[in-house]
Amino acid sequence: MTQTSIREVAARAGVSVGTVSNVLNRPARVSAKMRVRVQTAIDELGFVRNETARQLRVGRSRTLGLILPDTIDPFYADVARGVEETSAEAGLAVIVCSSGQAAEREERALELLERQQVGGLLITPVAAGPERVAMLRRSGMGVVLVDRRPRRPDECSVRVDYLAGGELAVRHLLEQGHRRIAYVTAPLDAEPNRDRHRGALRALRAAGLSEDVVTTIVEPRQTPSFGARAATRLLSLEPRPTAVFCSSDLLAIGLLNRLLRSRVKVPHDIAIVGSDDIELAACAALPLTTVAQPRAALGQAAAELALSEADDTGAHQHRHLVLPPELVIRETSEV
Amino acid sequence: MTQTSIREVAARAGVSVGTVSNVLNRPARVSAKMRVRVQTAIDELGFVRNETARQLRVGRSRTLGLILPDTIDPFYADVARGVEETSAEAGLAVIVCSSGQAAEREERALELLERQQVGGLLITPVAAGPERVAMLRRSGMGVVLVDRRPRRPDECSVRVDYLAGGELAVRHLLEQGHRRIAYVTAPLDAEPNRDRHRGALRALRAAGLSEDVVTTIVEPRQTPSFGARAATRLLSLEPRPTAVFCSSDLLAIGLLNRLLRSRVKVPHDIAIVGSDDIELAACAALPLTTVAQPRAALGQAAAELALSEADDTGAHQHRHLVLPPELVIRETSEV
DNA sequence: ACATGATCGTGAATCGATTCAAGCTACGCT
DNA sequence: AGCGTAGCTTGAATCGATTCACGATCATGT
Numbered sequence: 066m067t068q069t070s071i072r073e074v075a076a077r078a079g080v081s082v083g084t085v086s087n088v089l090n091r092p093a094r095v096s097a098k099m100r101v102r103v104q105t106a107i108d109e110l111g112f113v114r115n116e117t118a119r120q121l122r123v124g125r126s127r128t129l130g131l132i133l134p135d136t137i138d139p140f141y142a143d144v145a146r147g148v149e150e151t152s153a154e155a156g157l158a159v160i161v162c163s164s165g166q167a168a169e170r171e172e173r174a175l176e177l178l179e180r181q182q183v184g185g186l187l188i189t190p191v192a193a194g195p196e197r198v199a200m201l202r203r204s205g206m207g208v209v210l211v212d213r214r215p216r217r218p219d220e221c222s223v224r225v226d227y228l229a230g231g232e233l234a235v236r237h238l239l240e241q242g243h244r245r246i247a248y249v250t251a252p253l254d255a256e257p258n259r260d261r262h263r264g265a266l267r268a269l270r271a272a273g274l275s276e277d278v279v280t281t282i283v284e285p286r287q288t289p290s291f292g293a294r295a296a297t298r299l300l301s302l303e304p305r306p307t308a309v310f311c312s313s314d315l316l317a318i319g320l321l322n323r324l325l326r327s328r329v330k331v332p333h334d335i336a337i338v339g340s341d342d343i344e345l346a347a348c349a350a351l352p353l354t355t356v357a358q359p360r361a362a363l364g365q366a367a368a369e370l371a372l373s374e375a376d377d378t379g380a381h382q383h384r385h386l387v388l389p390p391e392l393v394i395r396e397t398s399e400v
Numbered sequence: 401m402t403q404t405s406i407r408e409v410a411a412r413a414g415v416s417v418g419t420v421s422n423v424l425n426r427p428a429r430v431s432a433k434m435r436v437r438v439q440t441a442i443d444e445l446g447f448v449r450n451e452t453a454r455q456l457r458v459g460r461s462r463t464l465g466l467i468l469p470d471t472i473d474p475f476y477a478d479v480a481r482g483v484e485e486t487s488a489e490a491g492l493a494v495i496v497c498s499s500g501q502a503a504e505r506e507e508r509a510l511e512l513l514e515r516q517q518v519g520g521l522l523i524t525p526v527a528a529g530p531e532r533v534a535m536l537r538r539s540g541m542g543v544v545l546v547d548r549r550p551r552r553p554d555e556c557s558v559r560v561d562y563l564a565g566g567e568l569a570v571r572h573l574l575e576q577g578h579r580r581i582a583y584v585t586a587p588l589d590a591e592p593n594r595d596r597h598r599g600a601l602r603a604l605r606a607a608g609l610s611e612d613v614v615t616t617i618v619e620p621r622q623t624p625s626f627g628a629r630a631a632t633r634l635l636s637l638e639p640r641p642t643a644v645f646c647s648s649d650l651l652a653i654g655l656l657n658r659l660l661r662s663r664v665k666v667p668h669d670i671a672i673v674g675s676d677d678i679e680l681a682a683c684a685a686l687p688l689t690t691v692a693q694p695r696a697a698l699g700q701a702a703a704e705l706a707l708s709e710a711d712d713t714g715a716h717q718h719r720h721l722v723l724p725p726e727l728v729i730r731e732t733s734e735v
Numbered sequence: 736a737c738a739t740g741a742t743c744g745t746g747a748a749t750c751g752a753t754t755c756a757a758g759c760t761a762c763g764c765t
Numbered sequence: 766a767g768c769g770t771a772g773c774t775t776g777a778a779t780c781g782a783t784t785c786a787c788g789a790t791c792a793t794g795t
Contacts, residue, residue, distance in 0.1 A: 068459070068517075068539060070751055081775045086753055096773065116515040117455045118751035121780050124403070126452060128495075128516070136484070137477050137679075146471055149498060153508065158516050160463075161496045163484060173488065180451040181463070181493050182403075204403060204448075289683040319683045326685075344472075348624040348654045350661075350685035405781055416745045421783055431743065453781035456750050 069112045078106035089114065120182060125205055128158045129371055130178035132171060132188040133211070136163050138287060139343040140313065140360055141189075144211065147364020148187060155372060157184075168192035179204065185371030187211050195220065207374025211367045213256050215385055221374060223367045223386040227257045230356045230390040231264025232271075234310045234338045235279070237354075237392055239272050241336060241399065243308035246279050249295045249320060250312035251287045258312050261340070265310065280306060287312065292319020299335075300327065307335060308398075314339040314346045314355055321397060325350055337397040352395035359388045404447045413441035424449065455517060460540055463493045464706055465513035467506060467523040468546070471498050473622060474678040475648065475695055476524075479546065482699020483522060490707060492519075503527035514539065520706030522546050530555065542709025544702045548591050550720055556709060558702045558721040562592045565691045565725035566599025567606075569645045569673045570614070572689075572727055574607050576671060576734065578643035581614050584630045584655060585647035586622045593647050596675070600645065615641060622647065627654020634670075635662065642670060643733075649674040649681045649690055656732060660685055672732040687730035694723045 071089075075082045080099060087095045088103040095103075106112075120126040129152055133141045145161060152159045160181060162174035171191050178186060185207040190198070195216040202208050202219075210222035238246055248265055250258045265279050282298055284291035292315065299306065299320070311317035317339030321331060329335055331351055339346060342357035366386050374383075406424075410417045415434060422430045423438040430438075441447075455461040464487050468476045480496060487494045495516060497509035506526050513521060520542040525533070530551040537543050537554075545557035573581055583600055585593045600614050617633055619626035627650060634641065634655070646652035652674030656666060664670055666686055674681060677692035701721050709718075 068751085071753095072751075082752080083754080083775055083777095084773085087774085090753075094773075099773080113511065113514045115456075115517060115751055117452055117461060117517050118780090119753070120452045121450075121456050121751080121782090122753045124780070136471075136481055137474065139472065139474075142472050142477055145496075146498065149471070149496065153497065153505070153512070156512065158495045158512055159497075160493045161480075161484065162488065162494075163481065170488070176448065177488070177491065177493055179448045182450060182452050289680050293683045315680075318680070322683055322685045345624050345650075345653070345680075348628045348657055350657045403781085406783095407781075417782080418745055418747095418784080419743085422744085425783075429743075434744080450781055453750090454783070456752090456781080457783045459750070 068115060069110045070115070071112070074103065074106045074110055074112050077110060078103045124182075125184045126182045127156065128160060128181065128183045129185045129187060129368065130160050130162065130174075130181070130183040130206075132162045132164055132174050132178075132186070132190075134164055134166050134189055134191060136161065138313075138315065139345075140341050140358065143343075143360040144364040144367075147361040147366075148368045149364075151365045151368035152372075155368075157372070164189075164191050166191050175201065178206075182206075185209065185374060187367045187371055189213055207371045209367045209370045209374070212363065215383075219383050221370050221383050221385070223363055223370060223388070225257070225358050225360075225363065226387050226389055227260035228264040228267070230340060230358070231261030231310070232268045233264075233390065233392045234261075234340070234356050235265040235268035236271070237394070237398065238308045238310065238336060238338060239268060239274070239278075241308070243306075243336060244274070244278055245304060245306040245308070247299055247302070247306040247309045248279050248281045248312075249292070249299070249309055249316055250281065250283055251316075252283055252285065253281075261310075261312055284316065287316050289315050289319030289322070292316035292321075293323040294319075296320045296323035296327070300324075300329070305335075308337070309335060310338045310340075312340055314341045314343045314353060317353055317355065317397075318345060318349050321353065322350055332397050332400055336399075339397075342393055346393075347395065349397075351397050354395045354398035355393050357391045357393050359390070362388060403450060404445045405450070406447070409438065409441045409445055409447050412445060413438045459517070460519045461517045462491065463495060463516065463518045464520045464522060464703065465495045465497065465509075465516070465518040465541075467497045467499055467509050467513075467521070467525075469499055469501050469524055469526060471496065473648070473650065474680075475676050475693065478678075478695040479699040479702075482696040482701075483703045484699075486700045486703035487707075490703075492707070499524075499526050501526050510536065513541075517541075520544065520709060522702045522706055524548055542706045544705045544709070546702045547698065550718075554718050556705050556718050556720070558698055558705060558723070560592070560693050560695075560698065560723050560725055562595035562725070563599040563602070565675060565693070566596030566645070567603045568599075568725065568727045569596075569675070569691050570600040570603035571606070572729070572733065573643045573645065573671060573673060574603060574609070574613075576643070578641075578671060579609070579613055580639060580641040581643045581645060582617055582634055582637070582641040583614050583645050583647075584617045584619065584627070584634070584651055586651075587618055587620065588616075596645075596647055619651065622651050624650050624654030624657070627651035627656075628658040629654075631655045631658035631662070635659075635664070640670075643672070644670060645673045645675075647675055649676045649678045649688060652688055652690065652732075653680060653684050656688065657685055667732050667735055671734075674732075677728055681728075682730065684732075686732050689730045689733035690728050692726045692728050694725070697723060
């Protein structure tokens with residue numbers, strides 16, 4: 066209720082409000098004497114700057130909006146953590162929203178963030194088209210696409226080279242001699258899953274093999290339960306694949322556990338490669354071979370881009386970052 | 401840049417700004433004719449209310465602050481999701497901060513939220529004492545302790561009855577005939593871990609057994625890797641326990657996997673009970689018996705309490721919610 | 736026809752920080 | 766001493782929505 070204002074600080078220090086504001090925002094403009102006098106008053110009163118008023122005046126808020134499909138998936142949780150930590154260091158607040166893959170929830174989140182006048186928006190869009198995003202940018206916020214490729218040259222973006230990821234995984238399996246490979250994935254309308262598939266095909270081409278080598282099994286979501294379901298579907302395939310590449314570690318772990326329970330020998334009967342390298346991968350029932358994604362770096366880079374786009378007084382060059390994945394070979398893929 | 405303001409809407413509709421504001425906030429106060437006229441103008445201009453200005457005027461923001469120790473742990477991720485979904489329905493923004501168990505980061509987050517003038521604060525405190533919290537409340541924000549018991553009667557709180565949880569788990573193990581039980585936990589300075597321990601002892605007393613039955617193994621954090629480490633410590637114990645109760649499923653799963661790799665028969669040689677019932681528990685290498693926590697409900701209830709505390713114009717009665725856990729018996733505990 | 740209310744709409748004041756043109760000092764130089 | 770200037774400080778205007786005392790309008794009853 067009783068928020069001490071800059072005015073009270075000014076009174077206490079015997080200076081004008083303008084000077085207090087200068088101490089806060091451009092200390093160089095103020096003489097050393099004033100600076101300590103004001104600082105003392107601030108400390109004595111326990112003054113905390115009202116960010117709301119500042120935002121109203123400068124028209125842009127020291128806040129980032131983050132819209133992710135899902136915050137339970139450890140992949141996105143890590144991205145969020147990267148964003149949050151980078152922002153916290155810069156003293157920025159992060160408003161986190163999850164769209165749950167639903168267009169309507171996504172739109173609601175966008176409106177919320179628009180009302181809140183966030184300075185930057187980090188989004189993994191599910192339905193929001195480039196026009197919608199451009200609208201937001203026009204209203205003053207920097208926009209960065211996260212984990213999706215840009216749809217227009219003026220959209221900033223940070224993503225992982227999933228194409229390379231898919232290629233890495235499948236090449237590795239081919240090198241182990243596998244010639245019947247299943248690709249277990251969440252729906253292919255999500256770009257990363259499509260890219261991994263294309264990467265897989267590229268690996269086949271490079272090896273001079275037919276596309277038939279890879280069979281795609283689509284599950285609705287990337288959870289261990291659906292991984293388990295994929296395992297039973299896999300086992301009913303004729304002829305049965307000898308290797309599986311999963312679009313997420315959570316899928317891979319669910320699948321691995323179900324296979325083990327069905328007395329399938331991993332990796333002897335069926336080899337597995339996951340994606341993401343979540344912490345659990347290393348200490349799964351069998352340490353999981355996986356394509357590591359630099360996901361904290363993804364969040365961090367996204368936050369930095371948004372910050373630069375917001376800070377810049379005009380001349381901001383849009384950038385597209387593509388981070389490389391890395392194959393981590395453990396025990397589910399090498400006999 | 402070009403934010404349409406209420407003033408432009410007023411001009412377009414040929415009414416005063418006061419009327420537009422009334423349409424937005426107390427439609428009942430305005431005649432039907434005005435209401436549609438204003439609404440039309442709003443739609444035509446694509447007006448989005450500037451929440452910042454509103455906040456400045458009313459002194460309280462339509463925003464909740466959430467400070468959790470960690471957003472990677474699926475337990476807290478689910479709590480956060482509960483908070484976020486409940487808030488989104490009410491049109492509130494949620495600023496998420498993680499303290500990473502560090503006093504300094506927690507304090508930084510508190511100051512951030514104070515500057516942002518959030519209307520409510522949901523916090524699982526690591527170092528912030530009741531006085532600090534009372535300070536914040538005095539400055540106008542509703543405060544709800546999450547997953548911690550209140551330290552003063554005027555703090556709202558929502559938590560799980562971990563005492564009952566510990567008791568449930570250990571009673572179950574005792575009923576299975578176990579007489580040497582290990583409690584694998586993150587440090588006991590976290591209240592839930594201490595409570596589970598006390599619950600375990602209560603189960604022993606109820607069965608007329610000595611406290612020696614339970615040996616406590618403390619690991620620094622609740623991750624599968626530390627679960628694996630706990631497994632090796634467990635195996636070196638003499639005499640070796642025949643059952644383990646873990647303070648988190650992540651610990652339990654790491655432990656389970658390591659035991660299986662060491663050719664220990666679970667549950668025959670060692671039984672395991674986890675805590676939380678994360679999704680992975682059901683499809684672990686062996687479906688995990690665990691004490692389910694109503695964690696989304698926790699987040700939901702916390703958000704609702706904070707909302708009510710913020711909404712209320714004075715008369716708000718502080719409430720303490722205690723949610724019951726539930727034992728989910730799967731395959732790691734029954735032969 | 737007039738008084739009495741009730742119902743609506745108006746617009747100026749307000750929230751707190753920022754900004755910038757203008758004013759003030761003090762110092763150096765001639 | 767006089768003048769110019771660099772360096773500080775000041776305070777009023779401003780951002781956009783809300784609020785509330787006041788004024789306008791209209792219906793009803795006598």
